Amino acid sequence: MTCPLREGRLFCDLPPDVVKSLDAITSAATYPKGAVLFVEGQPARGVFVICNGRVKVSSSSAGGKVMIVRVVEAGEVVGLPGTISGRPYGATAEVMEPAQVTFIKRDAFLQFLRQHGEAAVKVAQLLTDIYEAAHQEVRTLGLSRSASEKLAKFILDWSTGHAQGQDRLQLALTQEEIAEMIGVSRETVTRVLTEFKKKKVLALKGATLTILDRTALEQLAGN
Amino acid sequence: MTCPLREGRLFCDLPPDVVKSLDAITSAATYPKGAVLFVEGQPARGVFVICNGRVKVSSSSAGGKVMIVRVVEAGEVVGLPGTISGRPYGATAEVMEPAQVTFIKRDAFLQFLRQHGEAAVKVAQLLTDIYEAAHQEVRTLGLSRSASEKLAKFILDWSTGHAQGQDRLQLALTQEEIAEMIGVSRETVTRVLTEFKKKKVLALKGATLTILDRTALEQLAGN
DNA sequence: GCACAGATGTGATTTGCATCACCGCCGCTT
DNA sequence: AAGCGGCGGTGATGCAAATCACATCTGTGC
Numbered sequence: 001m002t003c004p005l006r007e008g009r010l011f012c013d014l015p016p017d018v019v020k021s022l023d024a025i026t027s028a029a030t031y032p033k034g035a036v037l038f039v040e041g042q043p044a045r046g047v048f049v050i051c052n053g054r055v056k057v058s059s060s061s062a063g064g065k066v067m068i069v070r071v072v073e074a075g076e077v078v079g080l081p082g083t084i085s086g087r088p089y090g091a092t093a094e095v096m097e098p099a100q101v102t103f104i105k106r107d108a109f110l111q112f113l114r115q116h117g118e119a120a121v122k123v124a125q126l127l128t129d130i131y132e133a134a135h136q137e138v139r140t141l142g143l144s145r146s147a148s149e150k151l152a153k154f155i156l157d158w159s160t161g162h163a164q165g166q167d168r169l170q171l172a173l174t175q176e177e178i179a180e181m182i183g184v185s186r187e188t189v190t191r192v193l194t195e196f197k198k199k200k201v202l203a204l205k206g207a208t209l210t211i212l213d214r215t216a217l218e219q220l221a222g223n
Numbered sequence: 224m225t226c227p228l229r230e231g232r233l234f235c236d237l238p239p240d241v242v243k244s245l246d247a248i249t250s251a252a253t254y255p256k257g258a259v260l261f262v263e264g265q266p267a268r269g270v271f272v273i274c275n276g277r278v279k280v281s282s283s284s285a286g287g288k289v290m291i292v293r294v295v296e297a298g299e300v301v302g303l304p305g306t307i308s309g310r311p312y313g314a315t316a317e318v319m320e321p322a323q324v325t326f327i328k329r330d331a332f333l334q335f336l337r338q339h340g341e342a343a344v345k346v347a348q349l350l351t352d353i354y355e356a357a358h359q360e361v362r363t364l365g366l367s368r369s370a371s372e373k374l375a376k377f378i379l380d381w382s383t384g385h386a387q388g389q390d391r392l393q394l395a396l397t398q399e400e401i402a403e404m405i406g407v408s409r410e411t412v413t414r415v416l417t418e419f420k421k422k423k424v425l426a427l428k429g430a431t432l433t434i435l436d437r438t439a440l441e442q443l444a445g446n
Numbered sequence: 447g448c449a450c451a452g453a454t455g456t457g458a459t460t461t462g463c464a465t466c467a468c469c470g471c472c473g474c475t476t
Numbered sequence: 477a478a479g480c481g482g483c484g485g486t487g488a489t490g491c492a493a494a495t496c497a498c499a500t501c502t503g504t505g506c
Contacts, residue, residue: 059358061366063445069361081358084344085351113344120343121307121336126307127350133306134357135282135313136337138292141364142406143284145494147463174483185367185464189484222286368464372492397453408494413455 015118022119025108030100037069037078037093044082044089046105050074054172058180059091068180070133071096071173077126083109084127141183144222150182151192152221157204159211166210185196196220238341245342248331253323260301260316260324267312270330273297277321277395278392281403282314282386283329290402293356294319294396300349307350364406367445373405374415375444378425382434419443 012072028051031037037048041057069091072078082089083106113120136157143148146213162169172177175193178185196202201217203210211217251274254260261270263282271278278295292314295301305312306329336343359380367373385392394401400417402409419425424440426433434440 004261059362059366061362061367061445063368065366065368067361068364069358081351081354084347085355087351087355090355110344115342117340117343120340120347121333124307124336124343124347124350127347127354128304128310130312131304131350131354131357132308132313134294134354134361138290138357138364139282139284141361142290143282143286143288145286145288155308176483186484187465187486188463191463194485197354222284399453409454410456410495411493414493417455 005136005147019207021103021116022112025112026102026104028100028102030098031091031095032098034071035095035096035099037095039090040090040092041088044079044106047080047083047109048078049102049104050076050078051100051102051111053101054096055093055099055101056096056177057093057109066180067183068177070130071181075131080123080130081123105147121194138183147182147184147188148192148195148220149222150184151178151189151196151219154178154212156208156217156221164208167214169211170207172207228429238404239423244339244365245335248335249327250324251323251325253321254318255321258318258322260318261312263313263315264311267302267309267329270306270328270332271301271303271308271316272327273299274323274325276324277319278316278324279319280314280316289403290406291400292360293353294404299352303350303353307346331388342361346361360404370405370407370411371415371418372445373407374401374419375413375440377401377405378432378434379440379444389432390437392432392434393430394432395430 014203026049031053038045039057050072052074055078057069057072057078058066059069059198060066072093078093081087086106140150140153140157143151158171159169162171164170173181175189176186181188184188193204196217197204199216201211201213201220203212239353244393244422249272254276255323258276261268273295275297280292280295280301281289282292283289302312309329336346363373363376363380367376381394382390382392385394396404398412399409402412405412416427419440420427422439424434424436424443426435
């Protein structure tokens with residue numbers, strides 16, 4: 001058994017005996033880039049805890065359009081809503097960077113939660129995290145008047161959580177992926193990004209983005 | 224104390240003693256149309272259980288744009304994510320039709336959940352319901368190529384849950400509200416709706432909408 | 447039955463962005 | 477070093493939908 005459960009990111013603030021009985025129902029595995037943990041519409045088998053690496057959660061339409069819902073990093077979970085509700089997974093989870101993942105089977109997990117109120121409350125908190133991410137996405141998609149506004153909002157969101165010092169951040173996403181996250185075309189991302197660079201709002205060097213003028217960016221985001 | 228808790232919609236499938244101790248921490252009230260249960264950004268005081276009436280949950284931008292996130296009806300809850308996470312409410316809840324509401328204070332609620340694993344699991348399920356609604360909204364907003372597609376998706380969604388017989392449904396929303404739910408302008412809703420009527424896909428009489436050609440509607444929704 | 451507010455319907459105009467169609471660049475592999 | 481594939485940058489074009497600006501229509505209270 002490995003990582004988050006023990007290393008303290010996730011359920012570690014629970015009583016030791018509870019952690020121990022959780023350990024008993026988990027199993028670990030490593031997945032290569034491109035591996036698919038589960039597919040939208042598939043019956044929910046259980047929940048995946050990401051130990052390291054990165055996983056993208058996306059949803060797609062019949063017309064082939066793809067929308068990235070969120071990018072999951074070490075210490076977070078995927079597949080939780082489906083596991084709790086018993087309905088099929090609502091999205092597809094694909095490994096972006098080689099990932100070590102702990103899996104917990106649905107039955108055992110629910111059983112475990114019923115027995116440990118503390119853990120169930122913790123899980124409820126994880127669910128709210130996921131919900132709030134979705135809600136944020138709704139706001140970005142629905143309340144923006146323009147593509148620049150969406151992108152500005154996105155960068156500000158991303159910056160809380162990927163900070164490397166005050167205003168430097170690793171974005172580690174292709175422009176295509178950014179486009180799929182904010183619901184615009186890839187070309188538009190390019191254009192708006194160069195526009196921001198021209199305006200000295202931000203600088204971009206490889207995968208590192210630096211916010212040069214946070215106030216201006218917030219202005220652009222309409223907040 | 225009243226309604227859902229007792230009448231069986233919500234926590235009633237829990238052991239009787241658990242329901243009893245839940246009763247002890249609730250308080251009921253009635254709100255008129257237009258009343259605001261809480262406002263976006265306000266610290267979360269607790270959770271509201273809607274006994275009857277309808278409440279709309281919305282989020283707005285600085286620019287005055289408003290987005291309706293969901294419409295809550297009897298037996299559902301509002302303010303749950305904020306109550307669980309401890310972060311401020313992420314949206315505003317406003318009464319659309321006079322509503323009888325039961326309120327549960329945050330502290331007592333969390334305390335209660337920790338003691339009753341069963342109830343906590345139930346709450347986790349309610350959270351997934353809310354999450355799935357948000358996820359559906361993301362799909363509608365992000366994966367549609369056109370306004371007609373959005374509206375068609377919306378009507379199909381709405382029809383599961385407001386059915387009055389196979390293909391009749393109460394929509395009980397103004398076109399303005401529909402517009403705010405799917406992220407298009409009010410005029411566009413009017414136009415697309417009349418277009419659908421022309422094509423004999425649906426009929427509209429007062430607040431009752433009848434789906435005349437479900438297959439065509441699904442086609443339009445791109446599924 | 448009148449008046450008024452809110453909801454709905456419609457046209458004309460403008461515009462932001464998707465889309466298409468490229469090119470150059472960098473990092474791989476062979 | 478040559479060739480290839482994924483990514484990023486850019487121009488030209490078309491169109492769907494926002495916006496503006498009204499004209500009904502509906503119901504509700506007086």
